[in-house]
Amino acid sequence: MLPTTDKMIMLGNYYKIHNEQVSTKILNATFFYLLLSIVWNSAFLLFRLPFSRANLLLLLSCLGAWFIVVGGKRLLRLSANISMHLVLLFMILVVCCLYFGSGYREAWGFFFLIPLISGFYGDRFVLILYSLLGLLMMIFVGHQYPIVSGIFDSIDLSNRILLYLIIATFSHLLLKQLNQLYEAQVTTIMDSADASIRQVVKTFIIAVEAKDAYTFGHSERVSKYAIELARNLPEYWDKKKLQCLYLSGLLHDIGKINIPEQVLTKSGALTKEEYDLIKSHPVVGGRMVEKLPMLGSLKPGVLYHHEKWDGTGYPTGIKGEEIPLDARILAIADVFDAVTSRRSYREAISPEEAFKIIEQGSGTHFDPYLVDKLREIKAKWIEVYNEASNEIKEFEQLTEFL
Template sequence: MAELEKKLYDEYFHEHRSKVTTYLFWINAIFLLLSCTWNYVFFVFDLKFSRANLSALLVCLGLLLLLSLVNKYVKLPSKVNQFLMLAYCAGVLIVLYFESGYSESWSFFLLLPLLTGIYGERKILFYYSFFGLVILSYLSIKEPKSQYTPDSIDISNRILVYIILASLSFLVLRTLHHIYRKQVTFVIQSMETTIQDVVNTFIVAVEAKDLYTFGHSERVSKYAVALAKHLPEYRKEDLQKLRLSGLLHDIGKINIPEAVLGKTGKLTDEEYEVIKTHPVVGARMVERIERLQDLKAGVLYHHERWDGKGYPTKRKGVDIPLDARILAIADAFDAMTTDRSYRHGLSLDEAFQRLEDGKGSQFDPHLIEVLQNVKFEFEQMYKQLNDQIKEFETLTDLL
């Protein structure tokens, strides 16, 4: 789930970055068009209302149009467009400083941290704010651009105002991140609720076809997670994926006739071949739902054997995904310890012994060794999960 959160967060900022770049383009375009028009009118009518350099403004406008043409015919990444736009903005501020003719033209540089802060990226804000501070300090000392020469107090006040605005930009950035985090959290929670509802619907649809296996999916899921918790490879999000894989590992049985699923006698070869189709059918079902695609490996390979004699692909050893190897043990344990239409369930000791007997042939030998440390948990879970009243309550909740 952490990977999903990061993915959504990155998508939000990719979209936000592109939008801000577009907004800055139009802000620059409108500002320069108005400035050029304004100063052209003053020039034509010889009005002394501006000291700005019209030629410099036209050059800036031309460069902006060039950037627009480049972006139209060359699809650049959003980060590259962001860099070009901010570099352009910094260049325009420098041009305005030298060509505006205003004694307070140093204040243009106060815009730089505000513009970069809108992007909501810490590194960008820091780099460009620092760059702007260096340029402002240098120009204030070497190129004062004023009717008077600023003293040390004026320069320190300029730097102080700049730092204050940069700090305010950082607050804008933090607020933006906070809003996006809330959006991402809301989306993930909504997705989790929706996916759980879909999973619950699938479980009811499958297990309603065979009363003998009611609760099987939930038990397999819990056994699998209990075993995986003792493996260092599993993080919280991995356990969540395994939990859902356990719940849906038999979803493909929805395609199998009830007469075959509930048959009390031995299955014919043809019927067994029908049963063997359920991992493939289940895998096809989950891969059609975007948020369930990661579960495909567990659903498809949970009937593979360590020695390569399983189905449907006859994978062997570590070529079988770890989720599927864990589910194979959990699935076998639950199948052995519960009543089926064709036999009564085995005792826990007998079930553990059969798992031990299958070590290195049917089951991953390392996982069988780890199982020795999980036996007590399995026994406690068996007592809790094989309660018919609780099973009925679970069914009621799912419905």
């Protein structure tokens, strides 16, 4: 699974897009309503029909405010969050103008629009804030400026508040449903992305290891060794970094896909040209993963896993902490698995002998801090080695049978 932080980032991006779309649609709907109301009531006034008590001046004022809000959004290029608050404050202004200018005895009902519109944004804090603000405005104007004097009393106030709270509750249900919908969409997208990444990585591994039967399972084992070591480091308490290291281990040798099989499986000593070709695989691998946005974060581990602590490694010759931590961990895991696995040009050695080689390379080949940490988790690496040994034996038996 991809990290929770990535999911939150994606959800945040969805909410920004959603908020901008909601703001635009609310403004469009408001413009249509105001324009229709102005034309509708103007016709009644023009033909002197007794079907309107609306205040055209207030409706025209709202339309003017609409142009100011829309123009301000476009000229100032306001963020989705600021636009949301601007639109909601504008709607409160419109509702107050409708209360005073509509002429309806039930004009206080326009305040129900505030919690309903606030709920469309899918933000609980925004819903509560503007619902309370709308409620206070409804109580204030209803008490201080009743449309019909002498009718408004405490019972009316109680009934209006109750109905307002009912509408606000339904708005909250709308908000919850909206959040669940986006949560489900993001989960589906991220699960799909996670499956796609795994499939791409598996395809790469198969392509590389198919060229050399001796390296069967090498990438998987390197990743497992690296993860066991990283779990002991505070830098990898973030699951996102641990996942990145794991995938880097799986793809650290992807650049070998560019190397001919006769070079990879050669049983004798390599020529200088062949060795130079082998040394090119980190650069090729780094270029390959950076071409895919979903794998770009793996480049440091893939590109620098053959660098050495003292600067004598390749391909760049960087040293010490200039080498990314992922690459320093993979360097140790890569060597350990390489020497404990049988290759075309030599036999495997035991894990204890491999640990001695790593100890001897502390401060020259390997990061001494990581070598110290390795001492604490040797047993974990032995477990990985034993499990892998059984898998290798099964694979060798299968290939011999075939």
